[in-house]
Amino acid sequence: MTSSLVRQVLILAAVALIPGVGEAVYFRHKISWRSAVLPSEMVTVDQARAWGGNVIWVDARPDEEFARDHVPDAISLNEDRWNDLLSQFLVVWSPGKKVVVYCSSLSCNASREVARRLRREAQLPDVFVLEGGWEAWLKKR
Amino acid sequence: MKTPIVAFALSILISLSARAELKWEQTTLELHPTAADKQAIGHFKYQNPGKTPVRFKSVHASCGCTTAQTQKDEVPAGGTGEITATFNIGDRTGTQVKTVTVETDDPTNTKTVLTLRTIIPQQLEISPTFVFWKQGDKPDPKTITVKVGKDFTVKHIKVTSSSPDFQAKVEEKGNGEFKIDVQPQETKNLIASTLTIQPEDSQKVFYATARITNSPTVQ
Numbered sequence: 590m591t592s593s594l595v596r597q598v599l600i601l602a603a604v605a606l607i608p609g610v611g612e613a614v615y616f617r618h619k620i621s622w623r624s625a626v627l628p629s630e631m632v633t634v635d636q637a638r639a640w641g642g643n644v645i646w647v648d649a650r651p652d653e654e655f656a657r658d659h660v661p662d663a664i665s666l667n668e669d670r671w672n673d674l675l676s677q678f679l680v681v682w683s684p685g686k687k688v689v690v691y692c693s694s695l696s697c698n699a700s701r702e703v704a705r706r707l708r709r710e711a712q713l714p715d716v717f718v719l720e721g722g723w724e725a726w727l728k729k730r
Numbered sequence: 731m732k733t734p735i736v737a738f739a740l741s742i743l744i745s746l747s748a749r750a751e752l753k754w755e756q757t758t759l760e761l762h763p764t765a766a767d768k769q770a771i772g773h774f775k776y777q778n779p780g781k782t783p784v785r786f787k788s789v790h791a792s793c794g795c796t797t798a799q800t801q802k803d804e805v806p807a808g809g810t811g812e813i814t815a816t817f818n819i820g821d822r823t824g825t826q827v828k829t830v831t832v833e834t835d836d837p838t839n840t841k842t843v844l845t846l847r848t849i850i851p852q853q854l855e856i857s858p859t860f861v862f863w864k865q866g867d868k869p870d871p872k873t874i875t876v877k878v879g880k881d882f883t884v885k886h887i888k889v890t891s892s893s894p895d896f897q898a899k900v901e902e903k904g905n906g907e908f909k910i911d912v913q914p915q916e917t918k919n920l921i922a923s924t925l926t927i928q929p930e931d932s933q934k935v936f937y938a939t940a941r942i943t944n945s946p947t948v949q
Binding site for chain 1: 860
């Protein structure tokens with residue numbers, strides 16, 4: 590009786606496994622919706638503040654959110670208007686400066702995307718993503 | 731042994747068909763806008779195969795660049811409809827994955843995540859988009875590489891510098907590849923130039939920046 594029950598459970602589990610394996614194979618090349626960021630490319634509010642004036646804060650949120658409030662002296666750079674805003678950011682950037690990009694919260698992805706493009710397309714060094722984003726900064730303000 | 735398995739499977743099927751739950755035609759859509767498109771729009775179609783109506787509690791997108799709209803607040807039993815997700819492309823590039831979370835009053839499955847995967851075609855891939863010289867550096871030329879995207883044909887590109895202090899020379903390398911040599915006249919002054927890169931027979935314009943920066947900050 591027990592062995593029959595175990596066998597039935599195993600059969601059901603095996604059947605349930607088939608679509609799971611199929612999906613894993615089918616989606617093996619599909620990317621995650623969140624850009625991967627190495628731990629070394631993340632920075633906390635306290636760490637970024639410790640860098641003092643050697644930091645350029647980059648606000649990756651939409652224009653309206655930036656207009657409402659932002660980190661003092663932050664520069665707006667979002668992907669809605671990347672071409673317009675990038676040149677304004679590059680006027681401020683200079684070698685040796687650290688760049689800290691933030692978006693709304695821990696779950697947003699815009700800061701990761703902006704940081705990735707600054708590293709990959711503009712080939713800037715020392716570009717970091719702020720852990721927890723604007724929400725984390727507000728808590729420490 | 732077969733009887734309990736069949737009974738179990740049947741009971742699941744019966745309970746699934748009886749409850750009020752939206753059945754989605756697809757929860758993931760892949761969109762392929764053209765290079766000229768400003769938006770990519772996805773239609774997530776659903777059906778309510780249950781015996782009671784389903785009410786939408788909330789529909790929200792994962793980012794400000796995406797909006798989602800329902801046609802109605804309540805889906806009657808047997809009713810159909812769709813959620814329209816509009817992704818504003820802006821200056822984004824590559825593959826963009828955005829989600830729309832739909833919450834209904836169905837107690838067994840309150841949340842459904844709809845995924846919109848948009849493949850934005852890239853006519854030109856420019857690397858790097860920024861070249862700089864430190865003040866006092868030798869004004870040697872720096873190279874920007876331009877590669878034509880796989881679905882495009884570009885035979886010539888035109889590059890214009892916004893400032894006469896920087897010169898840009900284009901070399902056609904073949905196989906959809908170009909080399910732009912950028913050179914400042916001198917590096918004494920903190921000057922900058924926007925390089926406008928335009929493929930032949932195309933309205934689309936790409937940009938790169940050249941700049942003389944000040945020396946690194948001493949730590």
